[in-house]
Amino acid sequence: MLITSKDNPKIKELMKLDKARERRISKTFIVEGAHLVKEAFSKGLVIEAFSLEEKDGYTQLTEAVMKKICHTDTVVTEIALCKMIESNKLEDRILILDKVQDPGNMGSLMRSAVAFGFKTIVLGLGSVDIYNDKVIRSSQGAIFKLNFREEDLTKFIPTLNDYKVYGTNVRNGIPLEDAAFDKKVALVLGNEGNGISEEVFNVIPKNIYIPLENTESLNVSVAGSIIMYEMSKNA
Amino acid sequence: MLITSKDNPKIKELMKLDKARERRISKTFIVEGAHLVKEAFSKGLVIEAFSLEEKDGYTQLTEAVMKKICHTDTVVTEIALCKMIESNKLEDRILILDKVQDPGNMGSLMRSAVAFGFKTIVLGLGSVDIYNDKVIRSSQGAIFKLNFREEDLTKFIPTLNDYKVYGTNVRNGIPLEDAAFDKKVALVLGNEGNGISEEVFNVIPKNIYIPLENTESLNVSVAGSIIMYEMSKNA
Numbered sequence: 001m002l003i004t005s006k007d008n009p010k011i012k013e014l015m016k017l018d019k020a021r022e023r024r025i026s027k028t029f030i031v032e033g034a035h036l037v038k039e040a041f042s043k044g045l046v047i048e049a050f051s052l053e054e055k056d057g058y059t060q061l062t063e064a065v066m067k068k069i070c071h072t073d074t075v076v077t078e079i080a081l082c083k084m085i086e087s088n089k090l091e092d093r094i095l096i097l098d099k100v101q102d103p104g105n106m107g108s109l110m111r112s113a114v115a116f117g118f119k120t121i122v123l124g125l126g127s128v129d130i131y132n133d134k135v136i137r138s139s140q141g142a143i144f145k146l147n148f149r150e151e152d153l154t155k156f157i158p159t160l161n162d163y164k165v166y167g168t169n170v171r172n173g174i175p176l177e178d179a180a181f182d183k184k185v186a187l188v189l190g191n192e193g194n195g196i197s198e199e200v201f202n203v204i205p206k207n208i209y210i211p212l213e214n215t216e217s218l219n220v221s222v223a224g225s226i227i228m229y230e231m232s233k234n235a
Numbered sequence: 236m237l238i239t240s241k242d243n244p245k246i247k248e249l250m251k252l253d254k255a256r257e258r259r260i261s262k263t264f265i266v267e268g269a270h271l272v273k274e275a276f277s278k279g280l281v282i283e284a285f286s287l288e289e290k291d292g293y294t295q296l297t298e299a300v301m302k303k304i305c306h307t308d309t310v311v312t313e314i315a316l317c318k319m320i321e322s323n324k325l326e327d328r329i330l331i332l333d334k335v336q337d338p339g340n341m342g343s344l345m346r347s348a349v350a351f352g353f354k355t356i357v358l359g360l361g362s363v364d365i366y367n368d369k370v371i372r373s374s375q376g377a378i379f380k381l382n383f384r385e386e387d388l389t390k391f392i393p394t395l396n397d398y399k400v401y402g403t404n405v406r407n408g409i410p411l412e413d414a415a416f417d418k419k420v421a422l423v424l425g426n427e428g429n430g431i432s433e434e435v436f437n438v439i440p441k442n443i444y445i446p447l448e449n450t451e452s453l454n455v456s457v458a459g460s461i462i463m464y465e466m467s468k469n470a
């Protein structure tokens with residue numbers, strides 16, 4: 001089948017998924033680019049795949065229609081409508097994000113989480129939507145290798161009894177190199193501008209910080225990744 | 236003085252600086268936002284400052300004119316025209332960037348470079364322009380605390396006789412945790428998609444890599460920052 005019109009009902013449905021709310025209701029999202037489509041297929045998450053070419057198992061789109069759906073400057077050859085995976089599993093290393101806002105940071109943190117064995121990401125209220133096209137793009141497929149939970153962090157963190165939970169804060173913090181980490185760890189990162197919010201800070205038992213040469217601060221995805229790297233080394 | 240028109244010759248000059256080529260010719264660039272303007276003043280780099288308010292030492296702009304110049308979604312209250320600093324100084328720790336393309340990554344690497352004492356950044360041909368508005372924004376003022384050089388890396392790297400130069404590559408690489416670093420180190424990072432280019436790889440004596448749990452890769456600013464962190468600890 002070849003879809004040539006932007007007014008095709010299927011295309012209209014896909015375009016609705018630009019909105020986080022629509023994605024949430026339908027529990028579906030779109031990935032753009034052959035690499036991500038392949039990853040989605042390998043995880044069994046593809047509901048329908050679309051290609052510029054005539055291809056087995058794909059619905060064909062004209063370039064104009066593809067352009068309409070895609071967010072990248074260059075037109076991709078393939079996209080896929082995928083279903084969200086939901087899981088309440090908690091693995092040994094947990095990354096907890098309190099209002100991380102920048103899509104690039106979110107995607108970059110996902111890549112690091114996969115790379116350093118933090119297989120569960122817990123998202124507090126007010127974080128950027130992980131199915132946002134920019135997040136998916138910068139996650140480079142890591143989004144398919146993690147399980148996500150959304151929680152009210154002030155209630156969730158106190159339930160992590162058998163985990164050592166670490167915030168990132170100089171206040172009441174120990175320098176990263178002095179910390180010894182256990183197998184079951186949870187790392188809490190905060191907002192780009194404001195750090196961990198006060199109410200979440202209040203339920204975190206321990207804090208660590210990265211000693212810096214001066215008063216500078218690090219990008220949150222950089223800081224979080226350095227700590228995950230150290231935690232994975234020490235585990 | 237209050238400028239009310241976008242056609243004012245001064246505003247036209249400022250708007251030209253959107254183009255890397257114009258910045259390069261005039262050796263000037265614009266910073267947006269009160270925080271960055273303050274940093275620029277403290278470094279003595281401000282040629283002319285502009286504000287929405289009537290303010291001593293500032294040229295006043297209407298909001299419409301300010302909006303025309305600025306790149307952020309929210310209107311800033313201050314901007315400044317700044318002069319570029321040029322310096323050929325090489326400090327003990329050098330960060331060398333081979334075609335890093337993403338403005339966010341460039342800005343994030345600048346922050347980490349300042350934080351971990353890499354005070355010189357050497358830019359190979361084909362890197363994103365450091366005076367790009369997105370780079371400046373994500374550098375969070377780090378751009379004022381570094382000195383930059385542009386070099387042909389295939390010629391420049393072999394001149395670093397008294398430095399230990401490290402590329403980032405699994406090929407011929409040693410794991411990061413096995414490396415012992417000297418005081419004078421240079422770290423070479425490559426392009427987001429392709430890594431270090433072949434011709435640059437060929438002039439690098441030694442490579443390191445970050446051991447990961449699987450076949451994932453890290454964002455270049457994350458990988459570079461983890462290595463800079465380790466190098467600054469070991470120095």
